[in-house]
Amino acid sequence: MSNGHNVTAGGAAVKEKGQESALFPTYARYPLSLVKGEGSWLWDDQGKRYLDFMCGLAVTNLGHAPKAVAERLKQQIDTLWHVSNLFQIPGQEQAAQLLTANSCADAVFFCNSGAEANEAAIKLARRYHQKVKQNGKYEVITFTQSFHGRTLATLTATGQDKVKEGFLPLPAGFKSVPLHDKEALEAAVSDVTAAVMLEMIQAEGGVYPVEADFVDYVVELCREHGLLLIVDEIQTGMGRTGKLFAHEHYGIEPDIFTIAKGVGSGFSVGAMLGKGYLREAFTAGSHGSTFGGTPLAMAAVNATVEIIVGEKLADRAAEMGEYLMERLNSRLGDSPFVKEVRGKGLLIGIECVEPIGELVLAGQRKGLLFVPAGPNVIRLLPNLYVTKEEIDQAVELLAEVIEEHTAAKK
Ligand SMILES: *Cc1c(COP(=O)(O)O)cnc(C)c1O
Secondary structure, eight states: OOTTEEEOTTSOEEEOTTSOOSSOOOSOOOSOOEEEEEBTEEEETTSOEEEESSHHHHTOTTOBSOHHHHHHHHHHHTTOOOOOTTSOOHHHHHHHHHHHHTSSOSEEEEESSHHHHHHHHHHHHHHIIIIISOSOOOEEEEEBTOOOOSSHHHHHHSBOGGGTTTOOSOOSSEEEEOTTOHHHHHHHOOTTEEEEEEOSEETTTTOEEOOHHHHHHHHHHHHHHTOEEEEEOTTTTTTTTSSSSGGGGGTOOOSEEEEOGGGGBTBOOEEEEEOGGGGGGSOTTSSOOSSTTOHHHHHHHHHHHHHHHHTTHHHHHHHHHHHHHHHHHHHHTTOTTEEEEEEETTEEEEEESSOOHHHHHHHHHHTEEOEESSTTEEEEOOOTTOOHHHHHHHHHHHHHHHHHHHHHHO
């Protein structure tokens, strides 16, 4: 073909090598191509091995290419991939049974991502007030430094300005107040407030666990004003923090909570879970998704949830998280570079005294993958099967990265 295009064997046009990427540059990508994964390990296209302490951002909670999930997916691939939600989907019913039997929720809506799950939660909250309660309430209060997704409604719900730049006008009906500020929260509640939306640990925002006393206050405020409590468990759910869902640490039962990331072991799935009294707000035709809860996706979800629950992997995350925390404190506790180590289970943040972007790259050169959470916080998210040996190895590599970084500055 003319104008710089080649064609594939099948006749499709492809750009020549050396030209600009054909992708929108929405990601500042690291210069690594990861081509194979197994358990806690990844390999790049040069054959170099990496210890994965980020798990695709809390997605591969069972490690890479878990065999039991792969088997179920392979069986399903040979049987049936997709049917419309206009039909009965037994796998979807089964996944919903599993999730509700193991949580405070009574009903599930399946979709394909975290942002979509939060969209469903926001829509359900509005519709409950407007159709069931008939009170016209619509506003959702969220918190500064929160992260709820990238669709227009969920980026508006997100309490960080950087995700909103250039996307005006934003949808109406959202307010953010500082986390742990009871007065600001109470002042924000009005006649139109429908719900409060909260992460139990602000993950993207810097790994900040919410204080129990504040959670109690939010629950009480919601009860008093008839607001729905929505908990975003997209990063904290599926065993990651040492409970199946992080709100269990606080002994609370949200009206609605959302999951995604870890629920399909890497297959893209999201879900919005709610209390039974919300059923009458989401009647037939009120919400939907072409790909939500297909037989293929549900094979991944059923296998994943059965394993996490059956093998008590949340307990394992709690135990390994304690070990990781203890190793980090003993190896890095005295480092002048480290301000604080915090988190729950296997969602851990190491707050440093300066930006850590260079450390992420230095870690990659040493064969350790981790991510930032905000500019100064190193975020560690190993899989739930991580071993003590792998933790020892990761802590040693991380300590070397920090020591070499501080030595080079002197
Ligand atoms: C990742 C994340 C989202 C968005 O999920 P997507 O699948 O990327 O849309 C929302 N909330 C939290 C807390 C997350 O960590």
